[in-house]
Structure formats: structure tokens, C-alpha cells
Amino acid sequence: MKPLTQQVHDLFREIPLQGETLIDATAGNGHDTMFLAQCAGPDGNVIAIDIQQEAIDQTARRIAEAGYENVTCIKGSHAEMLHLVPETLSGKVAAITFNLGYLPGGSKAIITQIDTTLRAVEASLQLLKPNGILSILAYTGHPGGQEEADAVFEFASQLSKDNFKFQELSPAPFAADSPRLFVIENI
Numbered sequence: 001m002k003p004l005t006q007q008v009h010d011l012f013r014e015i016p017l018q019g020e021t022l023i024d025a026t027a028g029n030g031h032d033t034m035f036l037a038q039c040a041g042p043d044g045n046v047i048a049i050d051i052q053q054e055a056i057d058q059t060a061r062r063i064a065e066a067g068y069e070n071v072t073c074i075k076g077s078h079a080e081m082l083h084l085v086p087e088t089l090s091g092k093v094a095a096i097t098f099n100l101g102y103l104p105g106g107s108k109a110i111i112t113q114i115d116t117t118l119r120a121v122e123a124s125l126q127l128l129k130p131n132g133i134l135s136i137l138a139y140t141g142h143p144g145g146q147e148e149a150d151a152v153f154e155f156a157s158q159l160s161k162d163n164f165k166f167q168e169l170s171p172a173p174f175a176a177d178s179p180r181l182f183v184i185e186n187i
């Protein structure tokens with residue numbers, strides 16, 4: 001089965017994202033940021049956020065090596081996203097992606113948390129433009145991961161169906177430690 005990270009990329013490829021503003025809310029090692037930089041193209045731009053300097057450095061290095069000039073890396077918590085990105089982006093962002101958990105190869109002690117994740121998801125919904133898309137990939141194999149995934153599901157399930165379309169695209173069959181993919185569209 002295709003990794004869910006690839007499934008997110010496939011989903012985003014179906015959307016016209018050239019020239020748009022996109023956000024990677026968990027930059028990590030920069031793989032998703034690289035993908036978004038390609039999607040946005042030279043006329044678009046990407047904001048990559050991570051709480052760890054190590055992740056920001058790694059992402060910035062990867063982007064520079066690839067020669068992309070359309071990415072801004074910001075160190076901070078995605079829960080503060082509305083303060084980290086320009087106010088003018090409210091309602092203007094075409095796609096936002098979250099890849100929750102810890103930095104692969106980094107400290108497992110620094111990990112996304114229910115409270116900050118939910119605040120960040122809520123903030124993301126304010127930034128999305130009409131027809132904008134938000135993807136959240138949650139891992140359930142580490143302590144707290146299942147609870148975080150459940151919390152995202154609960155939050156998203158309660159969104160107004162007049163304003164948002166929520167889908168869980170996790171592949172069946174479910175295993176207790178399977179990653180889960182949530183997608184919210186601003187309709």
C-alpha cells in the first residue's frame with residue numbers, strides 16, 4: 001500500500017496549486033515542504049513552520065539545495081500560526097498540511113500535542129480560502145498518538161457541515177497502530 005504521506009501528495013496534485021500560498025504546519029525534515037514548493041511554483045509561496053530549530057535548519061537546507069526560492073521557514077508553534085503568518089493571509093491559503101508526531105531522526109520527546117494541534121487546526125481553518133484543503137496525518141503507534149488522532153477526529157466531526165467537508169481517508173482495514181489521514185475542505 002502506498003504510504004499515506006504519498007497519498008496526501010497525490011491528493012494535492014489533483015488541485016491547481018500553482019501560484020497559491022501553501023503552509024506546511026510541521027516542516028520536520030522538509031519533505032512535505034519540498035513537495036509544496038513544487039506545487040506552488042515560482043509564482044506561489046510556501047510557509048513552513050516547525051517548533052524545532054533543527055527541523056527548520058534541515059528544511060531550509062533541503063529547500064536551498066533544491067534551488068527553490070518560494071519558501072519561508074518559521075520557527076514557532078503551529079498553535080500560534082495566526083501570529084506567525086501575515087494577517088493578510090486570512091482566508092487566502094489554498095492548502096495546509098500537518099504530519100503529526102515527532103521529527104524522524106530527532107528527539108522523540110518533542111512531539112505534537114492534542115491541545116496545540118487542535119488550536120493549530122482551528123487556526124488553519126481561518127486561513128483557508130474557499131475550496132482550500134487541510135490534511136492532517138496522525139500517527140497512533142506512539143504514546144499519546146491514538147488520543148491525538150481521536151481528538152482531531154472529534155474536532156473535525158463537529159465542524160459545521162455547511163462550511164466544511166470532513167473526511168477520514170485512512171485505509172481499511174484499521175489496525176490499532178495504523179496512521180490516520182484526515183482531510184477538511186473549506187466549502
Ligand SMILES: C[S@@+](CC[C@H](N)C(=O)[O-])C[C@H]1O[C@@H](n2cnc3c(N)ncnc32)[C@H](O)[C@@H]1O
Pocket residue numbers: 025026027028029030031032033049050051052055076077078079099100101102103104110111112113116
Ligand atoms: C512527523 S514530523 C514532520 C515531517 C515533515 N512533514 C517532513 O516532511 O519531513 C513532525 C514535526 O512536528 C514538529 N512539531 C511538534 N510540535 C509542534 C508544534 N507545536 N508546532 C510546530 N511543529 C511542531 C516536530 O518538531 C516535527 O519536526
